[in-house]
């Protein structure tokens with residue numbers, strides 16, 4: 036059987052949206068057909084029906100009511116699908132034949148901006164990537180708020196995928212070529228191909244300062260958005276990127292190891308720096324804080340400007356409390372602007388915008404009257420958006436959710452609208468009066484005038500009272516079980532007046548509303564700027580609260596590379612400690628001694644100490660105060676960590692391989708302005724391999740990079756390195772033996788640890804006594820053996836001028852492209868190196 040014209044129309048639209056569920060609007064429903072219907076009925080658990088034809092010709096079909104569609108769309112998107120919304124784009128009343136239908140929007144995991152599944156406190160980014168010679172260009176935008184960034188990612192596809200994961204990106208726009216490269220490993224990430232057969236003409240405002248190789252990915256991203264969203268992109272903000280090293284780069288591993296935004300295990304927020312810091316009162320503020328943690332600053336001037344505000348807000352306690360109360364009443368201006376740009380803002384959204392803007396003059400006054408220059412200057416940055424307030428005066432006090440049912444525009448704003456409303460209200464009063472009069476005339480107390488959509492207004496009289504009705508004046512319209520319904524000519528006349536007035540009024544009101552919404556659109560840039568400034572204020576106040584609550588101090592900065600943290604603490608571990616006191620520790624690195632080799636028993640606090648130094652730097656560079664008695668810090672350009680259990684079980688790489696990859700990444704990218712944290716390098720391989728690698732890395736960093744470095748190790752043999760490396764010094768985390776048991780002091784002291792206490796820790800873990808005794812015995816004999824080996828290791832002086840094999844070995848290690856090697860190859864290489872070294876002996 037030939038398809039009906041409507042099914043032909045359906046198939047034509049569907050051919051352009053093969054990879055999406057096509058929601059095809061038919062009256063009050065969105066219908067799905069064929070495969071879409073088969074799949075969607077299962078995923079959404081809705082009834083599968085069919086349409087047209089007979090037997091096998093019947094077309095599978097299922098549908099969802101238009102007004103409840105959002106919930107179903109949410110479900111499909113959260114499972115990684117796309118939904119194309121196909122609407123009637125002509126008014127069926129005025130069209131002859133088939134109504135034209137078009138896809139008005141493609142909703143995808145990265146462009147899904149409405150619905151319950153959206154977390155208002157997190158950004159929802161859509162990203163695009165391009166492959167470069169040594170990595171990738173990545174750009175991303177939150178289309179609900181318009182915030183946009185671009186960056187480089189060094190390394191392989193894996194690095195790219197990890198960065199996407201850390202930014203919680205669900206959808207990546209790519210070329211066909213990149214699709215093929217990523218498809219196998221992309222897991223839950225949705226890859227969308229944008230062939231760029233038309234190119235969105237991006238506003239120079241968005242791109243002007245971006246380097247060329249970032250521009251292509253931005254262009255692909257914008258083209259995709261414009262093609263799928265078919266809406267104005269006016270609210271997209273200029274792409275932020277690390278211009279001239281203004282930002283502190285922290286790679287994916289390090290963010291995870293330091294637990295800045297997600298905990299290592301489970302990925303939740305509890306136990307992270309964000310968890311400690313987030314005392315913001317608006318969703319915008321919370322998002323801003325996350326952005327700052329993702330990209331701390333590396334520009335002293337900008338950091339100090341943030342610090343100044345935090346400082347004043349700490350002093351001005353009452354101003355802070357007042358401002359926080361005011362900010363709580365400001366709605367999400369960024370997401371409101373997004374909806375205005377997309378033309379999806381409701382009357383209620385505009386009322387929320389107005390009530391938020393109404394708070395701004397009070398916020399400005401609060402800042403300006405604080406008597407503090409810094410706050411007064413900051414208040415100058417807040418734009419009252421007076422023109423927008425004027426436009427929004429037209430909106431009524433409490434508009435309904437739907438903008439088409441009236442009640443959006445206030446009385447007295449528009450003369451014609453008032454007239455229609457008057458006519459309709461007047462008519463309704465007239466009807467109420469008529470009801471009274473008819474009751475008196477007929478003597479029927481229960482007589483009433485009702486309304487329904489089919490018969491309009493009618494007079495209803497119960498069967499019991501029929502004998503009292505004045506049937507000469509009434510015309511019977513409908514008979515019910517217990518009552519009769521009548522009309523009169525004058526009732527019908529009024530009805531026409533009321534209904535026309537109502538219809539005209541709704542029509543005019545909607546027109547006025549859309550016009551206002553369009554006019555507000557011109558000011559989106561200014562509203563966004565205001566939103567950004569208010570969210571910064573929110574974050575500054577959060578910093579002030581946190582500084583006060585946890586006794587943080589303002590760090591000073593130096594232009595050299597010196598770190599001096601006195602009595603520093605790990606704020607998150609401190610907060611988590613139950614009743615016990617956190618033991619504060621100093622960290623002092625100077626230009627002439629900028630590497631610490633940290634030894635100490637397991638569980639003594641080595642990694643906590645290293646992390647606390649990195650967190651102090653991160654906190655300082657986002658503009659926050661830091662957990663210490665005092666701190667004088669350099670401006671760091673990058674932080675690299677190789678800490679703790681980062682077993683990459685998912686990708687099947689061994690702990691040791693992950694360790695080597697992270698080390699390789701750090702060593703090849705660090706500069707002398709970076710901070711390196713290496714925790715127990717070499718732990719994952721045999722003792723001598725591990726020790727050799729650890730020592731050669733320390734030497735390489737010492738000679739070739741010069742970055743501030745904290746290196747913890749359980750190879751006590753390495754502590755002798757301070758003899759040959761003048762920038763390296765030993766510290767240890769102290770522990771004490773008390774009646775044969777180990778007591779952790781958590782105190783970092785000068786010099787190497789004298790004992791490893793490993794067996795004591797095993798004792799704490801209550802391993803059986805015979806095992807512990809045997810271990811003590813073995814330890815004694817190993818230590819005797821070891822003395823011989825140490826002297827051998829010390830002879831491995833790679834920088835001895837006569838030692839050409841040593842240099843070759845070192846060079847070979849430096850040349851290793853770990854990323855390109857299999858574990859087997861790396862073992863082979865280590866073996867070759869060992870052979871080379873043994874030849875030299």
Ligand SMILES: Nc1ncnc2c1ncn2[C@@H]1O[C@H](COP(=O)(O)OP(=O)(O)OP(=O)(O)O)[C@@H](O)[C@H]1O
Pocket residue numbers: 608616617618619620635636637638639640641642643644781782
């Ligand atoms: N300065 C401190 N004050 C109080 N408690 C601390 C301190 N540092 C560490 N701790 C406690 O000790 C525990 C172990 O610390 P951490 O993991 O840093 O030890 P580690 O020396 O790195 O251990 P391992 O060598 O086994 O990895 C922490 O979870 C914390 O509870």
